[in-house]
C-alpha cells in the first residue's frame with residue numbers, strides 16, 4: 001500500500017490549479033445512462049472514484065473510455081444490464097447514483113445496498129421513498145434493492161415529493177429519475193449544492209426540462225427522450241478549500257487557480273475570522289497568512305453552510321489557533337476519525353457528542369498516522385505539512401486517491417517536501 005511522507009515546516013508558496021469536481025463528475029457520468037449515443041465529459045479529475053464508476057458503467061453494458069481529463073461513454077448494441085453489483089458499490093457509495101437513471105430509462109434496476117461507511121450509516125431511504133412516489137415498486141433481496149417501474153417495467157410518473165432531510169445524492173438520483181417520467185415532478189427540501197445545479201445544467205443540455213436547481217424546490221417536466229452531451233466539469237470547491245487551509249496552516253501565500261470562490265462563502269468567512277487573508281485574483285483565490293491564527297467555532301450544514309467535507313481540514317487550522325474552538329458536525333454521525341490521529345501529532349482535542357473542542361497548541365509533531373476516509377486523509381496531509389521534528393507518514397493513502405488528483409505533485413509544486421512511498425505497511 002502507498003503512503004505519503006511529508007517533512008513539514010515549510011510555508012507553501014506559489015500557484016496551484018484546481019482539478020474538476022469529483023462530486024459533480026460522478027452524477028454527470030451516471031446521466032450518460034439516460035440516452036443512447038456518445039457523451040463526452042471533459043475536465044474530469046483522474047481519481048480512483050472515477051475509475052470505479054467507469055467500471056460500473058462498463059458492467060452495465062456501456063463502452064466507457066477514460067482518457068487524460070476526459071471520459072467518453074457510448075451505448076453498445078447489447079441491451080443494458082441494469083444491475084450494480086456489491087463488488088463495485090461497496091467500493092464507492094456514489095454508485096447508487098445509477099439507480100435513478102436505470103429505472104427512468106429501462107423501467108427497472110437491481111442495485112446493491114451500499115452499507116455503512118467510515119463516516120456513518122448513510123442509508124438511502126429517501127432515494128427509495130422518492131422513487132416509490134413516482135410509481136416504482138421496491139423490494140429488498142439479499143442485500144440488493146430491486147426497483148421496478150409501474151406494471152413491472154413501465155415508465156415512472158411525475159410526483160410531488162418532499163425529502164425528510166437534505167440529501168445531495170438523493171436529490172440527484174430523483175432528478176435523474178424524473179427527467180424521463182410521465183408528467184411533472186416537484187421535489188421539495190432539495191439539496192442546494194452547486195453539484196446539483198451542475199447536474200441540472202447537463203440534464204437540460206440533454207433536452208430535459210429541470211427548473212429551480214440550486215434552490216430547495218426543483219420542478220421537472222418529464223420528456224420522452226434525451227440526447228447525449230458534451231460537458232466540461234466545474235472546478236472542485238473542496239479541493240480548492242483544502243489548498244486554502246494548507247496555505248493558511250503553513251503560514252504561506254498561495255494562488256489557487258480556478259477556485260470557485262462563490263461556492264465557498266460559508267467556509268471563507270470562517271477562514272477570514274481565523275486571521276487568514278483571502279482575496280479574489282483573476283479566476284482564482286489568493287490565500288495567505290502572516291499573523292497568528294484565532295480560534296473560531298464552526299458548525300457543518302448543508303450548502304450554503306459550512307461544508308462537512310471541509311470540517312476535518314478546518315479542524316487542523318483550529319489545532320494551531322490561539323484559544324479554544326468548537327467544531328460541530330451535524331451531517332454525518334461518525335466524522336471525527338481524524339481526531340485520534342491528530343492527537344498522535346500533538347493536537348489537543350476533546351470530543352463530546354458531535355462537537356470537538358479544539359484547544360490550540362503551538363505546533364504539531366510529525367508521526368506515523370492512518371488515513372480513515374477521504375477528507376480525514378486530507379486533514380492529516382495538512383497536519384503533516386505543518387508538523388516539525390519528525391517526518392509524517394500517512395498510511396492507507398488510497399483514501400486520498402479517491403478524491404485528490406496528484407496531490408503530492410501539486411503540493412511539491414508549492415514547495416512542500418512530500419513524496420509517495422510505495423509498498424509501505426498498511
Ligand code: EPU
Pocket residue numbers: 023026093094120121122123124125126127128165166167168169170191195308309331332333374375403
Ligand atoms: N441520509 C439519510 N437517508 C438518505 C440519504 C441521506 O438518512 O436517503 C443522511 C445521511 O446518512 C447523512 C445525511 O443524510 O447523514 C446527508 O447525506 P447526503 O445524502 O447528503 O450525502 P451523500 O449524498 O451520500 C454527498 C457527497 C459527500 C458529502 C455529502 C454531504 C457525493 C458523491 N458525495 O454524499 O461527499 O459529504 O454529500 O455534503 O456527492 C466526500 O466527497 O468526501 C463526500 C463524502
